[in-house]
Amino acid sequence: MTGQMERDLELSPEGNVKLKLLKEKVDPYTGLWIMVLHGTPGSMLSRHRHYGQIYGYTLKGAWGYIEHPVWLSKSGDVVHETPGSVHTLYIDENHIDTEVLFFVWGALEFLDKSGNTIYIEDWRSISMKYIDYCNKNNLPVIDITYPKQKVPDVEFKHHPSKMDL
Amino acid sequence: MTGQMERDLELSPEGNVKLKLLKEKVDPYTGLWIMVLHGTPGSMLSRHRHYGQIYGYTLKGAWGYIEHPVWLSKSGDVVHETPGSVHTLYIDENHIDTEVLFFVWGALEFLDKSGNTIYIEDWRSISMKYIDYCNKNNLPVIDITYPKQKVPDVEFKHHPSKMDL
Amino acid sequence: MTGQMERDLELSPEGNVKLKLLKEKVDPYTGLWIMVLHGTPGSMLSRHRHYGQIYGYTLKGAWGYIEHPVWLSKSGDVVHETPGSVHTLYIDENHIDTEVLFFVWGALEFLDKSGNTIYIEDWRSISMKYIDYCNKNNLPVIDITYPKQKVPDVEFKHHPSKMDL
Amino acid sequence: MTGQMERDLELSPEGNVKLKLLKEKVDPYTGLWIMVLHGTPGSMLSRHRHYGQIYGYTLKGAWGYIEHPVWLSKSGDVVHETPGSVHTLYIDENHIDTEVLFFVWGALEFLDKSGNTIYIEDWRSISMKYIDYCNKNNLPVIDITYPKQKVPDVEFKHHPSKMDL
Numbered sequence: 001m002t003g004q005m006e007r008d009l010e011l012s013p014e015g016n017v018k019l020k021l022l023k024e025k026v027d028p029y030t031g032l033w034i035m036v037l038h039g040t041p042g043s044m045l046s047r048h049r050h051y052g053q054i055y056g057y058t059l060k061g062a063w064g065y066i067e068h069p070v071w072l073s074k075s076g077d078v079v080h081e082t083p084g085s086v087h088t089l090y091i092d093e094n095h096i097d098t099e100v101l102f103f104v105w106g107a108l109e110f111l112d113k114s115g116n117t118i119y120i121e122d123w124r125s126i127s128m129k130y131i132d133y134c135n136k137n138n139l140p141v142i143d144i145t146y147p148k149q150k151v152p153d154v155e156f157k158h159h160p161s162k163m164d165l
Numbered sequence: 166m167t168g169q170m171e172r173d174l175e176l177s178p179e180g181n182v183k184l185k186l187l188k189e190k191v192d193p194y195t196g197l198w199i200m201v202l203h204g205t206p207g208s209m210l211s212r213h214r215h216y217g218q219i220y221g222y223t224l225k226g227a228w229g230y231i232e233h234p235v236w237l238s239k240s241g242d243v244v245h246e247t248p249g250s251v252h253t254l255y256i257d258e259n260h261i262d263t264e265v266l267f268f269v270w271g272a273l274e275f276l277d278k279s280g281n282t283i284y285i286e287d288w289r290s291i292s293m294k295y296i297d298y299c300n301k302n303n304l305p306v307i308d309i310t311y312p313k314q315k316v317p318d319v320e321f322k323h324h325p326s327k328m329d330l
Numbered sequence: 331m332t333g334q335m336e337r338d339l340e341l342s343p344e345g346n347v348k349l350k351l352l353k354e355k356v357d358p359y360t361g362l363w364i365m366v367l368h369g370t371p372g373s374m375l376s377r378h379r380h381y382g383q384i385y386g387y388t389l390k391g392a393w394g395y396i397e398h399p400v401w402l403s404k405s406g407d408v409v410h411e412t413p414g415s416v417h418t419l420y421i422d423e424n425h426i427d428t429e430v431l432f433f434v435w436g437a438l439e440f441l442d443k444s445g446n447t448i449y450i451e452d453w454r455s456i457s458m459k460y461i462d463y464c465n466k467n468n469l470p471v472i473d474i475t476y477p478k479q480k481v482p483d484v485e486f487k488h489h490p491s492k493m494d495l
Numbered sequence: 496m497t498g499q500m501e502r503d504l505e506l507s508p509e510g511n512v513k514l515k516l517l518k519e520k521v522d523p524y525t526g527l528w529i530m531v532l533h534g535t536p537g538s539m540l541s542r543h544r545h546y547g548q549i550y551g552y553t554l555k556g557a558w559g560y561i562e563h564p565v566w567l568s569k570s571g572d573v574v575h576e577t578p579g580s581v582h583t584l585y586i587d588e589n590h591i592d593t594e595v596l597f598f599v600w601g602a603l604e605f606l607d608k609s610g611n612t613i614y615i616e617d618w619r620s621i622s623m624k625y626i627d628y629c630n631k632n633n634l635p636v637i638d639i640t641y642p643k644q645k646v647p648d649v650e651f652k653h654h655p656s657k658m659d660l
Contacts, residue, residue: 022552083271083288084196106271382601383525413525
C-alpha cells in the first residue's frame with residue numbers, strides 16, 4: 001500500500017490536470033498540503049496566484065509556466081515558487097505523462113482574464129473535495145490530516161495509524 | 166531608533182485599527198510579514214479569513230474576536246491562529262490602547278456580510294501600501310524586505326544595513 | 331492570568347539569564363519553542379550555535395552579542411538569527427532589566443572555549459526542565475505543547491483549554 | 496540537465512548511504528536543505544537525532560528505521576519526522592536500490608552507542624562537503640544556496656540562473 005490516495009481530485013475549476021493527495025499530509029496548523037499533480041501532455045492548471053510558498057519536485061515528465069516560456073522543469077528538478085507569484089502551469093507536449101510532487105503552504109487563488117478571483121483552494125477546500133469524492137464513490141473517508149488534533153468542522157470517519165516516527 | 170516604522174498603515178478597507186510594519190521584516194520567500202497592530206478601545210479589524218498561520222503576542226491592552234465572546238488576549242498572551250479560521254478582531258472597551266505583535270504568513274482575505282471577497286492583504290500589498298505612504302509623506306522608502314535578493318516588481322530606494330547576526 | 335508561565339528556568343548551564351516559557355507554545359511537530367528571555371544589566375547567555383532560525387523581539391531594555399560590538403537591540407526591535415550563527419548574548423549595562431520574546435526553531439548548542447559541545451537545548455529538553463521545575467516547586471504540570479497530539483515520552487498532568495481560534 | 500548535483504556526498508561519518516544535494520536548495524535563512532538520499536539494499540545511515548522537522552518522500556525502493564521494525568516506507572510514501580526523534584535508517588534487503596527525497600530543516604546529530612555526539616550535520620556542513628568534493632574532483636563550485644544573498648563564510652565560485660518563478 002502506498003502513501004498516495006488513489007483518488008483523482010480536480011484542483012482547479014478550469015484546468016484539466018488532476019492531483020492525488022498524500023496520505024495524512026494535510027496540516028491544519030501550518031496550512032501545508034502535500035500532493036502529486038499529474039497530467040497528460042498538453043494539459044493545464046489555469047492561471048493562479050500563490051499566497052504562500054511552494055516547493056515542487058518533478059517525479060517524471062516535464063512541465064512549465066506559460067508566462068516563462070524558456071524554463072522547463074524535468075525529472076529530478078526542484079522549484080520554489082514565491083508567495084505572490086502568478087502563473088499558468090502546463091504539461092509539456094514533447095514529454096510523457098507528468099507527475100510533480102508539490103508541498104503547498106497556504107492558498108492558490110485562481111484568476112479570470114481580468115485578474116478577478118474565481119476560486120481559492122487551501123487545505124480545507126481540498127480536504128472537503130476529498131471527502132466528497134470518497135462519499136460519492138463509496139470509499140472510506142480516511143483522516144488525511146496531521147497532526148491529529150480534531151479540526152472542528154471537518155469530519156473524517158476513519159483514522160489511520162500514526163505516521164511520524 | 167527602534168525597529169518599528171513610524172508609519173501608520175491601514176490594514177483593512179473597513180476596520181479602524183492601524184499597524185506598524187517592523188523594519189526589514191517582510192519576507193518575499195516565505196510570505197511572512199511582521200507588524201504591530203494597534204488601536205484604541207472599541208476599534209475593529211473587519212471580518213477576515215487567514216490563508217496561512219499566524220502567531221500573535223499581546224504587548225499591552227486587551228483584544229478578542231467577536232465570534233469567540235469569552236476569550237480575551239491580554240498583555241503577555243500568545244495566540245496561534247490556524248489557516249482557514251475566520252473572525253473579526255476588536256480592541257476591548259475596558260482596557261487601554263492595545264498593541265499586538267503579529268507574525269503573519271500568507272494572506273488575509275477580508276469578507277463582506279455574504280462571505281464574498283472584498284480584498285486580499287499579503288506581503289506584497291502591504292509593502293505597496295508602505296511605499297505609497299512614504300511617497301505621499303515625503304519619507305524615505307526604506308527596503309523592508311529580508312532576505313535582500315531583489316524582488317522584480319517592488320521598488321525600494323533606501324537599503325538599511327544588514328539585520329541578521 | 332497571562333500567557334507566561336511564572337516559572338524561571340535556566341536556559342544555559344553557564345549563563346545567568348532566565349526564561350519564561352509561553353503557555354502552550356512548545357511545538358513538537360515543527361520544533362518551535364516560544365519564550366521570554368529576561369535578565370538584569372550585565373547578565374549573559376553563554377556562547378552558543380543555532381541549528382534552526384530564530385526571531386527575537388525586544389520587549390524592554392537592551393541587549394547584544396559580544397561578537398558584534400556595535401549592534402544593540404532595543405525595545406521594539408526585531409532580529410532574525412540565521413541557522414549556523416554562533417554568538418554570546420549579553421544584557422546591556424547601561425539599560426534597565428531586559429525582556430526579549432524569542433521564537434526558536436530547533437536547537438541551541440552551547441559551546442566551550444574550544445568550540446566543543448557542552449549541551450544542546452531544544453523543545454524537548456526545555457519541556458523536561460519545565461516539568462522538573464514544577465515538580466520541585468509543587469506547581470501543576472500544565473501541558474505547554476501545541477498541537478495537543480500526545481508526545482510519547484513527555485508526561486503532562488494538566489491540560490489547559492484550547493488556545494487556537 | 497537535471498536539478499540534482501551528480502556528486503555523491505557522504506552524509507554520515509559511519510553510514511554507507513550517499514546523497515545528492517538538489518541544485519540551489521540549501522537555504523541559509525531557514526536552515527532547510529533538500530537532498531536525495533540513495534543506497535543499495537542493506538546499506539545504513541547510522542543512528543542520529545533530528546533537531547528540526549523532516550519530510551521524506553520515497554522515490555523508489557524501500558527503507559525503514561531499525562528502531563521501528565514493522566514500519567517500511569515504499570515508493571510514493573511520505574513521512575514526517577518530528578524534532579527530537581532518534582533512529583537508524585536502513586535500506587530494505589528485499590527491495591531494489593532506494594532513493595528518498597528529504598526536506599531537512601536544521602541539524603542531524605549522529606550518536607555513538609552511549610548516546611554521545613559524534614558529529615552534527617546542517618546546511619553549512621553539507622555545503623562545505625559539497626565544496627570540498629567539487630574542488631577535489633575539479634568540478635565547478637556552483638552556488639547551491641537560495642535565496643542568493645551572500646553568506647559571509649561560504650565561498651561559491653559559480654552562480655546559476657534564478658530558480659524561483
